[in-house]
Amino acid sequence: MNKRSPSLGKIKVNTERLWDSLMTHGQIGHTLKGGLNRLALTERDKQGRDLFKKWCEDAGCTVLIDEIGNIFARRAGQNNHLPPVMTGSHIDTQPTGGKFDGCFGVMAGLEAIRTLNALNIQTIAPIEVVAWTNEEGSRFPPCMMGSGVFTGKISLDEALSTKDDAGISVQDALNQIDYNGSKSHLGHKVTAYYEAHIEQGPVLEEQQKQIGVVVGALGQKWFDIEITGIEAHAGPTPMHLRKDAAVAGAELLQFIHQLALQNSPHGRGTVGCFEIFPSSRNVIPGRVKMTADLRHLDSIVLEAMTQDLYRKVDTLAQKYGLQINISATADFPPISFDSQCIDQVRTAATDLGCPNMDIVSGAGHDAIFMADVTSAGMIFVPCEGGISHNELERAKAEDLGAGASVLLNVLLSAAGVFEND
């Protein structure tokens, strides 16, 4: 049915053009350390949006904006009654973010369209490149706001009324930068969604793979823990009469680390905050405030880890004669990406000769929300040392090019190629 099929799986994007786009776009909001400061819905974000929109229009796309400011650049297909095959990510950044987190996925989508134009390839279904609003959530919590509203996970009204530290609402900010779009585009149907992203972790680099075939995303459970002991003088208080909150806290911290190790490779356990009071070198700590962040790909295992944590808290409270309170503050279930999407990514990477491996996403992405409303998949490329959310974030042009080429072939496979002969 498709005469060009044999070679279609091996089409490559123009890596140099992709890199140039990332570097040119990365001039908007660039920082002295080589990163980006382009918080959502700021003047800099507007400049970034405007440039992306212009490039998409130059590439022949129709650009639509929805009510939460998501930008959709549509390249028409042969049958425009079909819902589009969508790809993209975000162009807002952390206050001290990098040039690749988010931007790579958006520019890879644009580069796919430019390559299709250059090769004069027409798809059956339309292809749409999206730039989701406020993925980072740094200025307006929560994160993944644009895709959250698009997929109905977050209410539009709630999102629009969210205010930043200066008291400016999302609605006001959208109006201010003139990205307050139309209701009719919100939550439109999508055939499939693919997102290319830097890994933001060290696995691909360590395994010397160029492409991560993302099979799912870890579920997350967050906890606040407070341990109350008795503050006392470090000299006159013998060891057996102490109620040292920090000693119990340290044992719990170690336990959380071990719990995740025991549930490798998909377990994570992190104590990111650990404050002790009164914090004086010769006073026995009477109180500890700490956090726990547990993650796993399997919701049953994640629940079992949670139960283990609660049991350990009880055991420690008894062992040390302390009061320990634990409360859950967030709960995101694990997700598995669509098996066909996963296969498409793996096949494209293999056909292109890119060393690849299955991987899970430990962090949140717009694709996770999209997986709830359509078939979705993700493509990871390595970033140096796994460093992200940091001005020092780095990625290699050849890896980014490979990721964009995989994306292009996956898009073609999902949208279908129209042969006019």
Place this chain on the structure above:
Amino acid sequence: MNKRSPSLGKIKVNTERLWDSLMTHGQIGHTLKGGLNRLALTERDKQGRDLFKKWCEDAGCTVLIDEIGNIFARRAGQNNHLPPVMTGSHIDTQPTGGKFDGCFGVMAGLEAIRTLNALNIQTIAPIEVVAWTNEEGSRFPPCMMGSGVFTGKISLDEALSTKDDAGISVQDALNQIDYNGSKSHLGHKVTAYYEAHIEQGPVLEEQQKQIGVVVGALGQKWFDIEITGIEAHAGPTPMHLRKDAAVAGAELLQFIHQLALQNSPHGRGTVGCFEIFPSSRNVIPGRVKMTADLRHLDSIVLEAMTQDLYRKVDTLAQKYGLQINISATADFPPISFDSQCIDQVRTAATDLGCPNMDIVSGAGHDAIFMADVTSAGMIFVPCEGGISHNELERAKAEDLGAGASVLLNVLLSAAGVFEND
């Protein structure tokens, strides 16, 4: 030689008068929570000093001030060529201190003199009650400044030029409150020194003893420790690729606790400060700053504990692949009080029918400096829950009275009673 000897060992002070003195003196700088705020060399400290001085003069003492502001109230003996038997403590407090830490020892000495007056007992050697300057070191570091200068541990010039946060020197503050005394009294000879003090720990209360016979003071070694790992995202970073500084820090904290437990009953190990960076719930901590406070009565054991700590630091650095720096910030050797002074305290307590036990001081006291220049001993009495350096510090009148009675009999034993018959 002494016809009254049989009954002399059982003389008791007037507990009510002692309590009244403590409560009356405790009105100067009292806080709403029932404690004291009477920092060294402030206007409140001056008022406290003036009242003590007046009470001593009323009791027939000669009051002398030395160059660092220590106050000596001397009750003449039969032979005033003999160096005085000295007792006392301090009347300055922590910013949120209690009514008994320090004040008890000074008022117990005054009460001993008042009792001797009431019973018309003349001692052979003079008896001197001292109020040491700036024991707490809260306004002017270091602590135990007055006894430190008196015993030559701290240079007079260095002490006088020490400034508080407002830039006022000890010399200026002494001049301001008019307690800049004479060089001739600094470091004068002392036959023996005894100090009564609340325990500031929970041991006597737990053991249901009224008197602690203090046999020595723990040596102390203080350390600053910094652990450097790699900050990373808690989601995408698998457990085996982490360099989590907090996990290593928690293991070190636990080790320090165990090290002290293994060296019970005289070992202490405390991590009073434990800060992690960047302190964000979903970021793996890249850095920990912590302290260690090791104490023991035996200098050889304390040194061995120190070596164990350094070895553990090396082991952890290797185990986790982290950089760990440790530096010693303070080193106070253990001291043993004079065996004869210890016996005098134990005998007096037993003769008075006070349940007593040998105990060590975990904290610093002026008596520790005095032990270097004369025979010295200490008497501890319980304080509620071991709580001290706190406005909630509490002690029972009967325990304070018992401690003062022990002190009185010890003073008589050291100074000798003159029988004029």
